[in-house]
Amino acid sequence: MFGRRKAKRDTADALYQGISRKSDPSKGTPAEMISKAKEVLGSTKEVAQRLGVSERTVQRWAAGDSKPRFGNARKLKNFVRNDPQMRRAQLSNLRQARIRNQGSRVKARGEMGVTAAGKKYRRTREIETELSPDAMNEIMERWLQGDDAGALDALNEALGNEYVGGFELADALEGLEFLR
Template identity: 40%
Template sequence: GIIGDALSRAAQAAWTRPLPKSAGARLRFLMKREKGSTRAVAARVGVSQRTVQRWIKGETHPTGKSAEALEREAARDWQPRVSAEAQRRSAQAGILVETRARFGFTAAPGTTDDGRIRRIAEVLPPDVSGEMWAAWRAGDEDRLNELVGQGLGYSYFQDRGRRAQGLDVELTDIDYIELGEL
């Protein structure tokens, strides 16, 4: 999803070596990580085992969603120690989010604001950042969306707890989102 991809890019920014560019190199990397199991690679990418076998033989090539899934899965395993260190730092200091999206609100009667498109750049609290990495590893895009809404609700809309107590923020219609280290 869009937030998971943004977290992948944030993790990639800390890498010392870039992720392989070609789908073939990404496939070879995943095959090595999965000890040559076409079934395991197929399950990770969301295609049939036969499709992976065709990719290996060069009969077909990943395109569209399968190419995106191949990139995402290769990124999850690429230089894991460097990525883990970036995740640890952001879980301690927070993570910077820049987004343009529609925000909807639920609050006590008389304090609700109509949802509208906003461009926001804000640092999410460390506890939210840590939970985001856990949701990313689990592949839970809905939880990621909820966490970004919760984090922006606290940091931006509630001014880190100084106003708008009880305000629930929902993030919808994301135009773009970028996440990064401080």
């Protein structure tokens, strides 16, 4: 079970990196994550309210005087990674407009293939194809809302339309690039 969860997380990370062209902010230290959140939200007080902790607690985490406990560390990571406002801050307006208006050339590496007659025909491969602005808008909107699974479903649907029905990326993507 752990291997499958890690593969899904790796695929979500590949999607994050592919769309934003930036590393996932939840991979940083608590101080780095709080700094990024303050940059987007404007104040320590707003960060504290979003996380459901006191402002003083967030200040201590930011200064490195203490570390968040497991539950709060998870809340902080999930917030900086999945909050729509945080995601929009990771994506430049120019990149967003370009993808929305022109679509994108997509390059994917990893396990993929088709499902037919109840059997999965997958292998490790690399593909590159052009996706329409409509398809990219659907993928990007879902991603911006923090819905990685929905964005991946939209990407699989677009790839299925491009190749053959039932074509899909597996849970173990090694890399995903939106080249435009």
